[in-house]
Amino acid sequence: MPSAPLTCRALLFDMDGTLVDSxxxxxxxxxxxxxxxxxxxxxxxxxxxxxxxxxxxxxxxxxxxxxxxxxxxxxxxxxxxQWPGRIDEIPGAADLMRQVLAAGMPAALVTSATRDLARARMAAAGVPLPGVLVTAEDVDHGKPAPDGYLLAAHRLGVDPADCLGFEDAPNGIAAARAAGTQLLVVGRDIPDLTTVRVGGDGHGTVNV
Known part of the structure; x- marks a missing residue:
């Protein structure tokens, strides 16, 4: 777990295993x-x-x-x-996303799911959507290629090195690293998202 606050200009979130439990x-x-x-x-x-x-x-x-x-x-x-069963949030995901939106911090969802599936799973889990969505339809090469993360950073107008990615799976971790983002791995660096807080100044301080 990081021992000091992290500084970034934008947050990039994987979905499955990071924000929602599918x-x-x-x-x-x-x-x-x-x-x-x-x-x-x-x-x-x-x-x-x-x-x-x-x-x-x-x-x-x-x-x-x-x-x-x-x-x-x-x-x-x-x-x-059309999955009829439950889709739950990863603990702390909804609260964290509300913090991000309230602070006005640039954020994107970077997922291998389609746009319809991403919207459905986030809604089912009760996790608000960030302002930018990068889904399967948006890239020619999915994870572990870095295309999704690079596109998200571009759409947010932020250099990838100034972004903090949240991931959980090896393919996503490889994608974020290849894009050059900072990285927090859910299940390794942090157990879930309950301890993650966006700094009150809204200028990119993330405490874990």
Whole structure:
């Protein structure tokens, strides 16, 4: 855990595992898909964390036609968006986002989910959306490529080195590092978001 306040000009948040807990949905949907295609569910789930759905489908089903892979990707995205179970916030996520918005601090969501799925999961978990969303539709290369973080920093008008990223999964961590952002890893550097506070001056001091 960092021992001193961190200074940055913008905050960049991953979603799944960082702001919302979608573990049951992710593991259930990918287990069913893996079993339907004779794949090892544990291997598929491990690979999928932090990645775009299309990238995981392409990796494990390379012998299918492009249309076939797009069809499966569409079906999986629909299942994710229509998930009937609970989606919970990571402890402290909603309060932290309200602090960020109240302070007027530039912030973005950088997720491998589609825009519709991101909106649905954030709403289900009760976590407010930041002003900028970078989703699967916005980048040609998903995590672990840095494209999403670089685009978010650009849209916020902030150098990536002056941004603080919040991540949890190896693919997202690699993406944030490759983009050159500062980084806090949920589950490693901090257990959750309950101890994170944005400085009262609203000028980029983050206490953890």
């Amino acid at each position: 573990t049951v949905a992710v593991e259930t949907i990918w287990t069913r898909a893996a079993e339907a295609h004779g794949l090892d569910p544990a291997e598929v789930i491990a690979y999928s964390h932090g990645r775009q759905t299309a990238d995981t489908v392409d990796h494990f089903l390379p012998d299918l036609s492009g249309d076939g892979r797009r069809r499966i990707t569409g079906e999986l995205r629909q299942q994710e968006e």
